Amino acid sequence: xxxxxxxxxxxxxxxILKTLALEPLHGWAVSKRIQLLSxxxxxxxxxxxxxxxxxxxxxxxxxxxxxxxxxxxxVKVYSLTRKGRQALVVEREEWRRFSEAVEAILATx
Amino acid sequence: MRGxxxxxxxxxxxxxxxxxxELELDDEIRFHLDMEIRQNVEVGMEPGEARRRALVAFGxxxxxxxxxxDVRGARMWDDLIQDSRIALRAxxxxxxxxxxxxxxxxxxxxxxxxxxGVLERSIFQALPxxxxxxxxxxxxxxxxxxxxxxSGPDFFDYRDQVRAFRSLAATTPFPVSATITGxxxxxxVLAPGASVGFFETFGVRPAAGRYFLPEEGEAGGPxxxxxxxxxWQRRFGGDRGVVGSTISLDGxxxxxxxxxxxxxxxxxxADLWRPVQRGVDWAxxxxxxxxxxxxxxxxxxxxxxxxxxxxxxxGRLAELYPDSNRGKGLNVTNLREALxxxxxxxxxxxMAAVVALLLIACANVAxxxxxxxxxxRSELAVRSVMGAGQGRLARQLLTENLHLALGSGVLGVVLxxxxxxxxxxFVPMDVLGDIEAGFGWPTLGFAxxxxxxxxxxxxxxxxxxVARTDPAEDLKAGGRGRSGDRxxxxxxxxxxxxxxxxxxxxxxxxxxxxxxxxxVRVEPGFDTGQLTLAEVQIPRGEYPDPEEATRFFTELxxxxxxxxxxxxxxxxxxxxxxxxxxxxxIALPExxxxxxxxxxxxxxxxVLPGYFASLGVPILGGRDLEATDDAAAPPVVVLSESLSRxxxxxxxxxxxxxxxxxxxxxxxxxxxxxIVGDVKVQSLAASVDFAMYFPYxxxxxxxxxxxxxxxxxxxxxxxxxxxxxxxxxxxxxxxxVTTMEEAISSSVSSERTIAVALTLFAAVALLLASVGxxxxxxxxxxxxxxxxxxxxxxxxxxxKVTREVVVGGLRLTVLGLLVGLxxxxxxxxxxxxxxFRVDPADPMTLAGVVGFVATVALAACVLPAxxxxxxxxxxxxxxx
Numbered sequence: 001x002x003x004x005x006x007x008x009x010x011x012x013x014x015x016i017l018k019t020l021a022l023e024p025l026h027g028w029a030v031s032k033r034i035q036l037l038s039x040x041x042x043x044x045x046x047x048x049x050x051x052x053x054x055x056x057x058x059x060x061x062x063x064x065x066x067x068x069x070x071x072x073x074x075v076k077v078y079s080l081t082r083k084g085r086q087a088l089v090v091e092r093e094e095w096r097r098f099s100e101a102v103e104a105i106l107a108t109x
Numbered sequence: 110m111r112g113x114x115x116x117x118x119x120x121x122x123x124x125x126x127x128x129x130x131e132l133e134l135d136d137e138i139r140f141h142l143d144m145e146i147r148q149n150v151e152v153g154m155e156p157g158e159a160r161r162r163a164l165v166a167f168g169x170x171x172x173x174x175x176x177x178x179d180v181r182g183a184r185m186w187d188d189l190i191q192d193s194r195i196a197l198r199a200x201x202x203x204x205x206x207x208x209x210x211x212x213x214x215x216x217x218x219x220x221x222x223x224x225x226g227v228l229e230r231s232i233f234q235a236l237p238x239x240x241x242x243x244x245x246x247x248x249x250x251x252x253x254x255x256x257x258x259x260s261g262p263d264f265f266d267y268r269d270q271v272r273a274f275r276s277l278a279a280t281t282p283f284p285v286s287a288t289i290t291g292x293x294x295x296x297x298v299l300a301p302g303a304s305v306g307f308f309e310t311f312g313v314r315p316a317a318g319r320y321f322l323p324e325e326g327e328a329g330g331p332x333x334x335x336x337x338x339x340x341w342q343r344r345f346g347g348d349r350g351v352v353g354s355t356i357s358l359d360g361x362x363x364x365x366x367x368x369x370x371x372x373x374x375x376x377x378x379a380d381l382w383r384p385v386q387r388g389v390d391w392a393x394x395x396x397x398x399x400x401x402x403x404x405x406x407x408x409x410x411x412x413x414x415x416x417x418x419x420x421x422x423x424g425r426l427a428e429l430y431p432d433s434n435r436g437k438g439l440n441v442t443n444l445r446e447a448l449x450x451x452x453x454x455x456x457x458x459x460m461a462a463v464v465a466l467l468l469i470a471c472a473n474v475a476x477x478x479x480x481x482x483x484x485x486r487s488e489l490a491v492r493s494v495m496g497a498g499q500g501r502l503a504r505q506l507l508t509e510n511l512h513l514a515l516g517s518g519v520l521g522v523v524l525x526x527x528x529x530x531x532x533x534x535f536v537p538m539d540v541l542g543d544i545e546a547g548f549g550w551p552t553l554g555f556a557x558x559x560x561x562x563x564x565x566x567x568x569x570x571x572x573x574x575v576a577r578t579d580p581a582e583d584l585k586a587g588g589r590g591r592s593g594d595r596x597x598x599x600x601x602x603x604x605x606x607x608x609x610x611x612x613x614x615x616x617x618x619x620x621x622x623x624x625x626x627x628x629v630r631v632e633p634g635f636d637t638g639q640l641t642l643a644e645v646q647i648p649r650g651e652y653p654d655p656e657e658a659t660r661f662f663t664e665l666x667x668x669x670x671x672x673x674x675x676x677x678x679x680x681x682x683x684x685x686x687x688x689x690x691x692x693x694x695i696a697l698p699e700x701x702x703x704x705x706x707x708x709x710x711x712x713x714x715x716v717l718p719g720y721f722a723s724l725g726v727p728i729l730g731g732r733d734l735e736a737t738d739d740a741a742a743p744p745v746v747v748l749s750e751s752l753s754r755x756x757x758x759x760x761x762x763x764x765x766x767x768x769x770x771x772x773x774x775x776x777x778x779x780x781x782x783x784i785v786g787d788v789k790v791q792s793l794a795a796s797v798d799f800a801m802y803f804p805y806x807x808x809x810x811x812x813x814x815x816x817x818x819x820x821x822x823x824x825x826x827x828x829x830x831x832x833x834x835x836x837x838x839x840x841x842x843x844x845x846v847t848t849m850e851e852a853i854s855s856s857v858s859s860e861r862t863i864a865v866a867l868t869l870f871a872a873v874a875l876l877l878a879s880v881g882x883x884x885x886x887x888x889x890x891x892x893x894x895x896x897x898x899x900x901x902x903x904x905x906x907x908x909k910v911t912r913e914v915v916v917g918g919l920r921l922t923v924l925g926l927l928v929g930l931x932x933x934x935x936x937x938x939x940x941x942x943x944x945f946r947v948d949p950a951d952p953m954t955l956a957g958v959v960g961f962v963a964t965v966a967l968a969a970c971v972l973p974a975x976x977x978x979x980x981x982x983x984x985x986x987x988x989x
Contacts, residue, residue, distance in 0.1 A: 027137055028144040050137070075140050 012044070012052050014095055017080065017088040020062060024079035026069060027053060053078060061087050142167065192508035200512065206481060209880075210474050210513050211520055216873060217470030218521030218559055220463035223528035226552045228456065230533070230545070232449050237372060239312035240405050245412060246447035247277070247402030247419075250438040258282065259400050259439060261385065261392025263426065264304070267402070267439060270422055273415035275407040278307035279385055279392075279400035282376050286812070287383075288648045288842070290357045295840040297646065298340065298380035300358070302391060302400075305384060308335070308369060310405045316341070318352035318367030321384045325366075328388045332363040338371040340380035358383070359811075360648040375403065376448075395433035396694070396770050403444065416441045455863050458617070458940055459532070462870045465610050467563070469874050472603040473881045475567040478510065479600055480888055510568035511561070518560030522553070532866070570599075597892070600885050601921055607878040608925020609932060612962055614874045616933030617940055618867035619954040620947055625864040627946040628857055633686065634788035634798070636725030639676075639819050640849035641826050642684055645834065646812040647841055655740065655809035661837065662805065662813055663736075666717060668833045669817060675826065676818045679723030680805070682715040684814035685788045687852050694770035695801060697756060701768035701776050711752050711799035712790050713769075715808045721747075721785055724816055731763045731783030738782075738804035745804060747783040752799040769801070779803075792856050794945050816849070823848065863943070875962070878925075879969040886918050886973035894980060902982035911974045918970035919963070926959055933958065 019025065019033045030053070031044040056062045061084035067077030080088070142163050149159035200207050238244060247267070249256045259267075259279070268277040280303045287300040305326035308315070316338055324330050336351070345351045355362050358381075369382070385392050391399040406415060423438040530546040548556075645665070652658045662680055669678045692710040718735050721728055729750055738745050746767060753762045762784060768776035787798040805813075819826050831843050854861075890897070897910055937949030947954075 026140070028141045069140070073140060073143075074136075076137055 014091045020080045024077045026075040192505045196509040196512045213470045214517030215520035217467035219524030222525035222556045224460050224463050225555050226529045226548045227532050229552050243406045244444035245404045245441050246444045248440045250440045252436045255440045258398040260395045260398050262395045271418045273410035273418045274404040276306050276310045277404040278310045279304040282401040287359045297842050297844050300381050302385040303382040313370050316368040316370045317349050325384045333366045334363050334381045335367045336381045341368045469607050469877050471567040472607045473877050476600045510564050514560040514564040522556050604881045604921050605924045607881050609928030611874040611878040612929025613932040613936050614871040615958045617936050618871040621864040624944045624947045625860050631793040637849045641817045642847050643815045644845040658809050672829045674819050677723035679720040679816040680717040680813050682810040698768040711801050714802045715805050715810045716802050717805045727786040729784045734804040739806035744779040745782045746779040747802040749787050749800040751787050753784050879965050883969040890973045890977045897980045898982040907978040911978045914974040914977045915970045922966035
């Protein structure tokens with residue numbers, strides 16, 4: 001287990017949205033997928049994953065329904081809503097601007 | 110649609126079924142942990158270690174669940190609590206604003222809560238009887254006009270023949286007293302008469318013993334009494350053994366048969382009740398109207414059906430007994446309505462006044478909030494730029510206002526307790542009994558609703574208006590944007606409304622005050638100064654014949670006369686202003702009983718010689734009543750001037766005879782020997798003062814009033830009179846001691862109270878309105894600071910600037926007066942019934958109000974105008 005970067009405040013939502021944009025997943029799979037896609041660099045603090053999921057669901061960005069895991073257990077499967085897709089576009093753009101800005105500042109050094 | 114439904118369902122679950130999502134959550138966590146453990150095992154960990162690692166990676170499960178719950182809690186509550194904190198932190202930072210709002214609204218809310226409290230206690234809780242809604246009051250009517258007391262024989266006919274009443278009872282509504290002797294000190298007690306079935310009508314059970322039996326209500330029935338609970342406790346210490354014992358009542362041995370339940374009273378306070386006996390005394394003739402009736406409607410009967418049945422019977426009685434019953438009827442009214450209708454006009458006017466006061470207060474607070482909102486524009490604009498939505502800002506302002514309103518509500522309830530006590534003390538509703546001050550839940554609920562309601566009334570518009578900011582403009586202009594203009598116009602409108610309402614209040618209070626002044630200016634017809642009043646009742650049993658009673662009262666008068674400092678003493682059965690007493694029909698002998706002429710109703714008084722001189726009632730013709738006018742001498746009478754003129758016109762009444770109804774078929778014929786000046790009999794406001802005076806020797810009375818006139822200090826005379834009375838008969842107490850000035854003053858107390866109360870309300874209203882006007886002008890001047898500076902730099906004189914501000918203020922005032930005067934005219938009509946010798950559109954009053962409002966408004970303009978005139982152009986530019 002190499003050094004891992006903690007997630008920046010607020011970016012967890014964006015990552016969840018992005019992950020779910022690819023395919024509907026249950027909670028555990030979301031955390032694993034983020035870890036996988038970041039090539040192990042980002043470790044999702046599991047304690048904040050579920051609050052984030054519920055928060056997004058309350059805002060109507062994601063939607064949950066009962067599903068079945070690979071092992072045949074009943075789980076909750078999360079998927080992106082239409083509103084969630086729109087939010088992903090907006091938040092992604094903001095993130096881009098933010099990281100560009102930070103990069104620009106850092107580049108001056 | 111589906112999303113919306115899910116949203117609702119989730120809220121529902123969060124709020125009402127906390128356990129359901131929790132279970133769901135547990136499942137999810139368990140699944141997560143299981144997956145984590147399996148993964149750990151797959152990479153080669155021991156199962157125990159795999160589990161521990163999984164739990165560590167997750168963090169405390171319970172703490173996590175708490176977090177999830179937080180996220181899911183209704184967001185609104187979070188906002189509300191946050192706003193609450195902001196409000197509680199922000200408000201005390203502007204103590205002047207806070208104080209102004211709390212006091213203004215507190216006054217407004219307090220007045221209303223007090224009035225509702227009075228209504229709750231008087232109108233809605235005043236009848237503590239089990240059958241209160243089915244109870245009706247029966248009052249006599251004359252030619253359709255509702256009077257009060259009904260005759261005994263008529264009562265018995267209604268009781269026995271009208272089937273719409275499950276029960277009907279009679280009681281004497283005026284104070285009837287008796288002397289108890291034989292048990293310790295002699296004591297005067299209040300002993301009204303009550304018919305058989307009186308208590309049963311109210312559906313109350315005796316606290317001890319029983320009520321009256323049917324035979325006790327017949328002539329010759331045994332003398333019995335029912336004690337009131339209060340008297341039973343006070344005099345007999347609540348001893349049940351008193352039931353069945355004998356007490357001496359006015360010298361008659363009387364058996365106590367029972368005790369009424371605690372708190373029971375009807376119309377007046379009583380110490381004990383004696384049964385009304387058919388055909389005896391008070392109930393002996395159809396001409397003697399001594400009773401008020403209370404009935405309980407039978408199953409299925411209504412007030413209307415009872416009235417119809419009663420009307421039919423009244424018609425039959427009028428045919429059977431034309432002499433006594435022609436034109437006479439009985440009015441049936443719901444008891445609650447009947448008892449409170451007297452107070453309703455007063456309460457209604459007070460209620461209207463406090464509502465107007467609250468509206469004015471709300472207008473002021475709305476103005477204050479707008480001004481504060483304008484001052485906070487920059488702050489709000491910053492918050493808006495930081496991302497707070499308009500709705501969010503409005504909600505925050507509204508939360509702040511809610512705090513103000515609730516604070517004012519609490520203050521208002523505290524104030525209301527005082528105000529309510531004052532109203533109850535000064536609008537004595539004696540018919541309803543002692544009404545205890547205080548509030549029940551209905552009034553407190555009203556207070557809360559009113560506080561929240563005022564927020565909606567005064568808070569929403571300013572909140573929305575202030576929250577709808579254009580940040581760019583507001584930040585740039587420092588609060589002098591277009592929206593500032595709009596709010597200034599709105600505030601001006603508020604001031605116009607305030608001035609208008611204040612004008613109405615001032616006009617009504619002015620009318621009532623003038624009416625009160627007219628009332629107390631009425632000449633009562635006698636000299637009211639230095640008069641001490643008292644009453645004496647001799648036990649009938651111990652002074653059985655008029656001779657002895659006369660000797661007693663004559664001796665009493667002589668001895669009082671001899672007290673140093675006493676100039677004169679008058680004895681009368683009814684002291685003017687204090688006692689109206691009953692009135693009786695009087696006519697010329699040739700008219701009496703012919704059926705054509707009814708004659709007049711006149712108050713009868715029995716007086717001892719010297720009464721007129723002592724009270725200062727002028728003898729206008731003939732002679733005074735004298736000691737020689739005794740039972741053996743021809744019956745004589747002295748008439749009041751207006752009665753004499755009414756009966757005889759221009760003819761000389763002296764030596765003529767009059768016929769006076771005495772209950773039987775034959776009237777009493779008396780010779781008119783004197784004419785005296787009119788005296789106000791019942792009250793200062795009474796318009797007719799027909800009175801006739803009989804010599805005591807020809808018409809004895811067991812109860813006499815004393816009017817003792819003294820020189821100089823009056824304080825010692827009461828104990829001296831008491832001393833004299835004890836010397837004459839130690840068993841006779843002196844009661845109802847007061848002075849004539851107090852008697853007159855208390856006779857107009859309700860008129861004075863409403864005049865004073867309304868004047869007070871109007872003064873507060875005027876103060877609030879002038880503060881409102883001042884606020885608007887001051888605000889305008891501060892907003893135009895720069896403009897005024899420029900103009901003064903360009904040569905405008907200070908006096909021109911001053912004039913402009915004053916004219917602006919007066920313009921609002923005039924608009925307010927234009928709105929208010931028609932309202933005042935209308936309000937004057939509405940209170941017309943309460944006015945005495947004052948026209949509802951009294952020009953003097955209206956002119957006074959206009960002048961007063963204008964003067965106060967001018968005063969409110971002075972300070973802002975002064976400030977405008979002192980604007981220094983250099984300062985104004987620098988501020989820019």
